[in-house]
Amino acid sequence: MSLLTIDDLVVEHRSPGRPVVRAVAGASLTVSAGEVVGLVGESGCGKSTLARAVCGLNPVTEGAIRFEGQPVTPLGLRRRTLTGIQMVFQDPYASLNPRRRVGDQIADGLRVARGSTVTPADLLERVGLPRDFTDRHPHEFSGGQRQRVAIARALAAEPRLLIGDEPISALDASAQAQVARLMRDLAVDSGAGLLFISHDLSVVRLIADRIAVMYLGKIVEIGRTAEVWDNPRHPYTQALLNAIPLPDGQGTLPAELPGDVPDPANPPGGCRFNPRCPHVMDVCRDKEPDFGPVACWLHEPT
Amino acid sequence: MKITDLRVDIHGRQILKGVSVTLHEGRVHGLAGESGSGKTMTGLAALGLLPHGARATGEILHNDRNLLELPAKELNKVRGGEVAMVFQDPATSLHPMLTIGRQLTEHMRHHLGLGKAEARARAVELLGKVRIPGAGEAYGRYPHQFSGGMRQRIAIAVALACSPRVLIADEPTTALDVTVQAGILRLLRGLCDELGLAVLLVTHDLGVMSAVADEVSVMKDGLIVESGPRSHVLRTPDHPYTRSLLASLPESPLAPAPDEERS
Ligand SMILES: Nc1ncnc2c1ncn2[C@@H]1O[C@H](COP(=O)(O)OP(=O)(O)OP(=O)(O)O)[C@@H](O)[C@H]1O
Ligand SMILES: Nc1ncnc2c1ncn2[C@@H]1O[C@H](COP(=O)(O)OP(=O)(O)OP(=O)(O)O)[C@@H](O)[C@H]1O
Ligand SMILES: [Mg+2]
Ligand SMILES: [Mg+2]
Numbered sequence: 001m002s003l004l005t006i007d008d009l010v011v012e013h014r015s016p017g018r019p020v021v022r023a024v025a026g027a028s029l030t031v032s033a034g035e036v037v038g039l040v041g042e043s044g045c046g047k048s049t050l051a052r053a054v055c056g057l058n059p060v061t062e063g064a065i066r067f068e069g070q071p072v073t074p075l076g077l078r079r080r081t082l083t084g085i086q087m088v089f090q091d092p093y094a095s096l097n098p099r100r101r102v103g104d105q106i107a108d109g110l111r112v113a114r115g116s117t118v119t120p121a122d123l124l125e126r127v128g129l130p131r132d133f134t135d136r137h138p139h140e141f142s143g144g145q146r147q148r149v150a151i152a153r154a155l156a157a158e159p160r161l162l163i164g165d166e167p168i169s170a171l172d173a174s175a176q177a178q179v180a181r182l183m184r185d186l187a188v189d190s191g192a193g194l195l196f197i198s199h200d201l202s203v204v205r206l207i208a209d210r211i212a213v214m215y216l217g218k219i220v221e222i223g224r225t226a227e228v229w230d231n232p233r234h235p236y237t238q239a240l241l242n243a244i245p246l247p248d249g250q251g252t253l254p255a256e257l258p259g260d261v262p263d264p265a266n267p268p269g270g271c272r273f274n275p276r277c278p279h280v281m282d283v284c285r286d287k288e289p290d291f292g293p294v295a296c297w298l299h300e301p302t
Numbered sequence: 303m304k305i306t307d308l309r310v311d312i313h314g315r316q317i318l319k320g321v322s323v324t325l326h327e328g329r330v331h332g333l334a335g336e337s338g339s340g341k342t343m344t345g346l347a348a349l350g351l352l353p354h355g356a357r358a359t360g361e362i363l364h365n366d367r368n369l370l371e372l373p374a375k376e377l378n379k380v381r382g383g384e385v386a387m388v389f390q391d392p393a394t395s396l397h398p399m400l401t402i403g404r405q406l407t408e409h410m411r412h413h414l415g416l417g418k419a420e421a422r423a424r425a426v427e428l429l430g431k432v433r434i435p436g437a438g439e440a441y442g443r444y445p446h447q448f449s450g451g452m453r454q455r456i457a458i459a460v461a462l463a464c465s466p467r468v469l470i471a472d473e474p475t476t477a478l479d480v481t482v483q484a485g486i487l488r489l490l491r492g493l494c495d496e497l498g499l500a501v502l503l504v505t506h507d508l509g510v511m512s513a514v515a516d517e518v519s520v521m522k523d524g525l526i527v528e529s530g531p532r533s534h535v536l537r538t539p540d541h542p543y544t545r546s547l548l549a550s551l552p553e554s555p556l557a558p559a560p561d562e563e564r565s
Binding site: 166248 | 336353390433434449488506508513536551
């Protein structure tokens, strides 16, 4: 049985006087115990919305989210810590209280994981920070240091599901590899699941067992990491992998996707990617490819 | 802009130990380096925005004036006008209670003396340039109604609003996927090539560095340990730290043979 099951999830943002934004528009995904799933996709495609829904922070419009077989219900931030799910938010200030010393905040997490003998200083050390940083407040850190503190805070509670929303985007390459591996090891060793949202495809490749690619509210491709990386099938995944800038010193600007970034308040009909797809066919404009593991009419399962 | 021997300490702790960087018209100077090495502090110092308790010495010359010695009022005029900054944390660039349209146009009307309609038109155009969908409608929304990467792009639009001559961009694409990032890098490169914008681009992403930077400096512990033309620093680095950074990237020419570490 999967640890986390997301089934045909729809999440909408409503604000007065504005069109409804269907940020997640029918997405399905599972994460098993001990598994790392990487979630990648265009900026604004609904990754954070999906993650927040799993934590019970965004109400579910349609579909279902189950954690350890139980439906996830909306919860206050406080009680959420008791559910075994921890999230490292995209904005580190959303994970940390600006007015409290980080050592105390990590200690809160440790109290959730009753019986732990680990200290806040131990956790800081694990994420690559000096032990005596426990006395500092969040604003006294650099961007990357603050992200590490947020990770230490989440790990302290020994969650059974850890969600990292761009948790290491501010770290340099060698630190990224180190902290990403740490997150993976801690999850896998303790049998927890890790849903890892990142724009950094090389880090996802390093730690994920499976990669899910999201475009405009839908998962358009999902598969084992090596398969997706070596043989991307959805045209969006192909475009994504082609746009990774190489550190070769050549000064080559990476390729942009043609066409406009779509608006989830006003999605195109048929396949959501069709206006920007180099392989577009008639069927793509008419019918949404509602199947997996590659939601593309070129890859319809037989 | 010429930064010479910049030193910053906070409560007696040395954060910058003598940093020198020169920004040229139409060129991108990339600043990479270890997390916590002082990249953000360098950018903040250039705008007189250091945190409480910080002391800066050295020289930051812009238009023959040392920005470190400028009175607060004069500095305010420079900031947001001639010299603009994209902060590492988009929350610092954007006010949570004001619509993004207001935040974009306020600067323009103040610094460029534009009328209301003109300012609005320019704001919508800028939102389109940073790839915000439905720019006309987005204009009236508040920061929290956007995704993390959208907020980052809006912060870039705010920084560009007054056509600055110098842009300090602190990790401006960390929240962007690579295709949208490609668009933003093209936009920045275009502003340098066509309008002569000078950019200090702080980024830990050496792929981004390689795509747009003309010169590259690498920081460690409050010092620049290596500096030079892009192709030199990224292909034949002299400093061991730069080499170790490049070696940790599987796509780099300096990486060890294909990684079979995990399978
Ligand atoms: N308000 C503060 N008080 C005391 N020390 C601070 C403060 N802000 C930052 N520092 C320290 O100054 C050093 C330099 O920080 P800075 O933010 O410039 O790093 P950075 O190179 O931008 O790192 P990153 O890549 O992680 O953003 C860090 O060691 C940090 O801990
Ligand atoms: N509170 C809100 N009210 C209205 N719209 C919202 C709200 N939060 C997010 N959105 C919209 O929902 C869509 C998805 O946002 P989300 O933050 O989930 O994207 P994301 O995939 O995490 O993007 P990024 O990679 O840039 O962080 C975006 O179009 C965004 O503008
Ligand atoms: Mg997000
Ligand atoms: Mg920084």
